[in-house]
């Protein structure tokens with residue numbers, strides 16, 4: 018019955034489109050794509066006049082459950098969509114997913130009592146809100162948020178549930194959901210169930226989410242009097258094949274991120290919605306041993322209005338590898354339709370198609386979906402209904418419901434979705450899964466961030482990137498696991514250096530980009546500003562702790578100080594603690610440090626820790642300990658401390674060791690030492706850039 022509805026809607030769209038074709042397309046010659054108008058409307062209508070009033074939006078679209086997300090890397094957004102789907106299919110809730118950035122919250126006090134708000138909130142970096150949640154967060158946790166009505170308590174009508182995405186290796190674990198939950202409760206809102214917390218640090222995010230949501234649904238069903246029904250998959254997006262278009266038709270998106278890019282008129286502002294296609298000025302390998310290597314790249318932003326400051330991040334927009342695109346097309350039995358042009362339409366007025374259309378299956382899979390990422394157990398449960406036969410279906414149901422079995426068969430091997438489907442069905446094709454399921458069930462392909470390793474004072478229009486290529490041997494799996502963005506960068510490096518057949522550990526990429534717009538030596542990027550910044554007074558001493566690629570921003574800092582010294586400024590003591598495996602293997606920028614030393618003289622010191630040279634493993638934190646006296650003296654001279662790199666172990670241990678150093682050197686307790694560090698963090702005298 019559901020498919021009939023889809024068919025009717027799809028037919029209606031085709032009729033509408035045809036009408037548009039004969040009226041607008043031909044008569045006025047304006048609308049190149051006869052479907053454009055109807056699809057634009059289906060996607061939430063024209064930008065102009067778009068309401069920022071969430072209550073009004075819920076009323077007019079007949080919704081009773083709104084799921085707000087604060088997301089940086091797409092996971093929170095993905096969880097929000099999954100809650101929306103589940104709420105609808107299991108409990109008949111009228112759900113909508115909302116980007117926190119798109120509405121105002123001063124009328125949250127008018128939220129109807131019989132409806133529910135869900136908050137899915139990621140914590141970013143040092144306990145910060147994600148970019149899209151900043152305004153909401155400041156408003157709701159502000160001293161005295163002012164609402165349009167004068168209810169007492171202000172949010173007495175609001176029923177909500179909350180889930181946070183965090184990482185326990187960071188100091189401010191899940192602070193977003195904790196603080197928002199606290200603020201909402203303080204304003205009189207009623208939470209249903211526990212405020213859930215997912216932990217990326219422990220690698221249990223997905224399982225934490227699954228464990229949180231079941232009791233939450235039970236509590237919510239009771240509170241709202243919802244009746245559970247058997248969940249049946251209903252697609253959110255309709256796919257219409259566009260027989261009159263080919264991949265060469267000018268209005269077809271072949272991976273271009275937006276209309277300006279399609280029309281060849283891309284211009285700034287360049288940001289998370291609009292990348293700059295930047296030329297790569299230079300690229301090389303900093304080291305290459307066995308299967309490990311590290312890239313250095315110079316990205317030229319001179320043709321754009323992009324700018325950066327030392328310590329910022331650059332986002333690289335990757336392309337999926339050709340082999341993975343092929344495997345996906347193959348297992349879904351879409352190989353013959355690889356270049357078929359389709360339009361994707363939201364069948365649900367508040368859903369948004371996450372990429373521009375008309376486009377092709379190839380472009381969606383190659384440029385827009387995270388097809389290599391870990392698989393969600395819940396998603397396998399959804400796909401079970403479309404299994405090629407009953408025994409495969411039974412296996413999918415088992416994988417979807419048995420956590421340990423799923424771990425053993427799938428996650429442990431780092432399988433992605435196409436590999437999972439193929440392993441489970443032993444190669445049998447999955448031709449009947451509605452493609453919508455993948456648009457809904459996979460995350461949008463995300464840009465990857467890199468700590469800029471150059472100084473904007475030295476090279477304002479060229480951004481350096483220092484990236485280790487992800488290539489890991491997984492026990493029990495025959496081929497290594499390879500990261501998306503870094504292998505793409507490696508192939509780009511080869512191409513940029515004149516290699517006719519670039520490949521990264523056996524992977525090939527569409528390096529020319531959509532319609533050859535990347536020309537093999539361009540990469541889409543944008544810049545993200547960070548708070549990781551040198552003291553404004555260059556005479557302040559600084560202690561830099563950056564092992565491995567954590568050295569990236571430190572190189573920028575030292576470059577900057579060398580330049581300042583050359584210009585006659587008084588530069589303070591600069592100590593860099595760098596660590597790697599072996600001097601002869603992965604010592605990043607070894608010869609450059611000597612150049613900086615020539616300029617900075619005694620002001621610069623490099624302290625190295627090589628973990629695999631002696632009988633005992635030596636890490637940067639051991640070196641810090643050896644220098645306890647000096648570190649303490651520098652801190653007393655108000656030195657700034659910077660830590661960059663591995664969040665899980667290194668940053669934590671450095672924090673502990675610094676606390677101990679203070680305790681020992683100043684003759685105070687360890688807890689006092691920790692408190693000193695805490696205060697330094699609060700005063701921005703201790704800064705971290707960890708991932």
Ligand code: FAD
Nearest residue numbers: 390391431432466467468484485500501502503566569708
């Ligand atoms: P991805 O494909 O994203 O894989 C990354 C990891 O995800 C894998 O190692 C694995 O653990 C997991 N994973 C992915 N797919 C699967 C699967 N199917 N099954 C199981 N697990 C899976 N890196 C640098 O080298 N240099 C830097 O200067 C740097 N700066 C950064 C700054 C910031 C602020 C942040 C957030 C990150 C930074 N990183 C840096 C890390 C970088 O952004 C990327 O995460 C890294 O390069 C890997 O990207 P990738 O696309 O190659 O790997």
